[in-house]
Amino acid sequence: MRDSCQQFIDGQWRASDGGRDLDVVDPYRETVIAKLPAGNARDVDEAVRAAREALPAWRRLSGEARGRYLEGLADGLAERHAALCQTISLNGGKPLAESQLDVDDAIACYRYYADLARQLDARQGEPSAQPVAGVQIRRYFDPVGVVGLITPWNFPLVTAAWKIAPALAAGCCIVFKPSEVVPMPEQAIADIAQAIDLPRGVLNLVNGDGRGIGEALTQHTGIDKISFTGSNPTGETVMRVAATGIRNVSLELGGKSPIIVTEDADIAQAASLVMNGIFANAGQICSATSRLLVHQAVAEDLYAALSRHIDALVMGDPLDEATTLGPLVSDKQRTTVDRYLAFAKDEGLIPVREASHREIPRQGFFVAPTLFRDVPVESRLWREEIFGPVLCARQFASDDEAVAVANDSDYGLAASVVSGGHERASAIARHLTAGSIWTNIDQVAPPQAAWGGGKKSGIGRELGPEGLAAYQELKQVMAPA
Numbered sequence: 285m286r287d288s289c290q291q292f293i294d295g296q297w298r299a300s301d302g303g304r305d306l307d308v309v310d311p312y313r314e315t316v317i318a319k320l321p322a323g324n325a326r327d328v329d330e331a332v333r334a335a336r337e338a339l340p341a342w343r344r345l346s347g348e349a350r351g352r353y354l355e356g357l358a359d360g361l362a363e364r365h366a367a368l369c370q371t372i373s374l375n376g377g378k379p380l381a382e383s384q385l386d387v388d389d390a391i392a393c394y395r396y397y398a399d400l401a402r403q404l405d406a407r408q409g410e411p412s413a414q415p416v417a418g419v420q421i422r423r424y425f426d427p428v429g430v431v432g433l434i435t436p437w438n439f440p441l442v443t444a445a446w447k448i449a450p451a452l453a454a455g456c457c458i459v460f461k462p463s464e465v466v467p468m469p470e471q472a473i474a475d476i477a478q479a480i481d482l483p484r485g486v487l488n489l490v491n492g493d494g495r496g497i498g499e500a501l502t503q504h505t506g507i508d509k510i511s512f513t514g515s516n517p518t519g520e521t522v523m524r525v526a527a528t529g530i531r532n533v534s535l536e537l538g539g540k541s542p543i544i545v546t547e548d549a550d551i552a553q554a555a556s557l558v559m560n561g562i563f564a565n566a567g568q569i570c571s572a573t574s575r576l577l578v579h580q581a582v583a584e585d586l587y588a589a590l591s592r593h594i595d596a597l598v599m600g601d602p603l604d605e606a607t608t609l610g611p612l613v614s615d616k617q618r619t620t621v622d623r624y625l626a627f628a629k630d631e632g633l634i635p636v637r638e639a640s641h642r643e644i645p646r647q648g649f650f651v652a653p654t655l656f657r658d659v660p661v662e663s664r665l666w667r668e669e670i671f672g673p674v675l676c677a678r679q680f681a682s683d684d685e686a687v688a689v690a691n692d693s694d695y696g697l698a699a700s701v702v703s704g705g706h707e708r709a710s711a712i713a714r715h716l717t718a719g720s721i722w723t724n725i726d727q728v729a730p731p732q733a734a735w736g737g738g739k740k741s742g743i744g745r746e747l748g749p750e751g752l753a754a755y756q757e758l759k760q761v762m763a764p765a
């Protein structure tokens with residue numbers, strides 16, 4: 285696997301002459317592990333030009349043939365599985381077991397869209413499901429065109445796969461910009477594209493930060509659609525920029541997701557689901573269930589169980605298999621989370637388990653896992669996305685109250701319900717405003733199930749057939765019946 289970060293444009297690896305090298309940091313050792321030569325507007329322009337040149341042939345290729353390339357990308361990731369897990373943990377700080385999920389889910393995503401690409405051939409020209417007397421309507425699914433894909437650092441291969449796989453399946457050509465914070469794993473995708481002889485120009489990778497290359501990519505009018513995953517402030521900027529030229533945009537943004545535990549829940553199961561919902565990837569998950577709503581009858585039992593679990597978390601080297609809680613991805617992210625812990629002090633929040641309770645490793649961007657109880661709904665910690673291992677809890681007396689408090693949020697990405705009865709959990713889920721809701725199950729995101737949220741969590745859906753539709757223009761051809 286490549287250990288340097290270059291750009292992949294028009295089928296070739298290229299050094300950037302952008303003149304700026306960004307540091308790529310190991311967040312556990314706090315050392316620079318690579319230099320990321322940042323690209324510039326000229327690189328973006330060349331990548332867009334290559335993608336536009338490749339587009340006519342790629343979109344005419346059968347879905348069957350595009351599916352074979354997608355299988356090739358999945359196979360390539362599978363062959364590099366162990367090395368990729370190491371790279372993700374080294375560069376991103378997540379424990380190895382969590383890096384495995386990143387690789388596995390990415391592979392599953394490429395295979396799923398390989399299937400949908402193959403099915404597309406039979407669907408082209410399908411009659412409309414709504415017949416009209418005297419008119420024959422046939423439906424065709426054209427690709428949107430050249431798409432700019434921008435991803436964050438928290439699940440480097442998965443967030444990329446959720447865009448690259450459906451875009452290629454639909455017949456789009458790509459200019460992909462991974463996060464400058466964790467850019468190393470994604471280099472493998474271009475490596476594999478080259479190894480499987482993906483036609484040149486179909487997939488281009490450019491490197492750099494938002495200011496340098498992200499802006500150049502979103503501003504380029506040769507880009508027909510921008511699909512962005514990241515923070516809300518950047519999402520707003522991207523949406524504003526996409527207005528120029530009326531370009532299509534999909535946004536996967538932040539979250540402040542609730543987890544509701546009813547009084548008939550199995551407390552051991554609930555504790556395990558709550559733990560995974562907030563402390564996996566040190567809380568740096570868009571769908572992290574960072575607001576715990578627990579029925580007052582079982583609150584003390586649950587807090588006690590959570591305290592035991594928190595004490596058992598092993599903070600350390602992400603490459604050590606014993607580690608269950610890694611450092612945050614960067615010094616900047618640690619500073620952000622520390623700032624929220626300072627707000628908590630100012631607000632007088634009550635910690636059940638707090639930062640000072642545990643010694644944190646001296647090296648690495650660690651924040652101790654923290655649980656606050658009885659958090660007021662006006663608290664900044666209750667309302668804002670922290671993106672760290674900080675859980676806020678409060679109690680409720682009725683399901684209606686739990687639903688009302690859960691829905692009282694700017695975000696609507698995900699939610700979780702833990703309850704003794706499936707019907708009760710489903711009834712609660714029915715009233716929650718979120719795109720993905722888990723009832724008595726861990727956070728799962730299979731490629732078959734659409735992903736995305738309402739309110740400030742974004743616009744559009746990834747995964748599932750909807751994820752493919754996001755890269756298609758529906759064309760309807762009408763003729764006399």
Ligand code: NAD
Pocket residue numbers: 434435436437438439443461462463464492493494495497498499502513514515516518519521522536537538539569570571669671697736741742
């Ligand atoms: P970020 O917004 O800082 O960066 C995301 C990407 O945008 C990076 O590649 C960055 O270089 C690029 N970028 C920055 N400024 C830009 C600009 N002006 N124009 C174009 N591109 C620009 O976000 P982050 O810190 O990398 O990621 C964390 C955020 O991502 C959290 O808010 C999290 O909730 C969200 N996220 C959402 C999902 C989801 O599915 N909804 C998934 C993962 C992460």
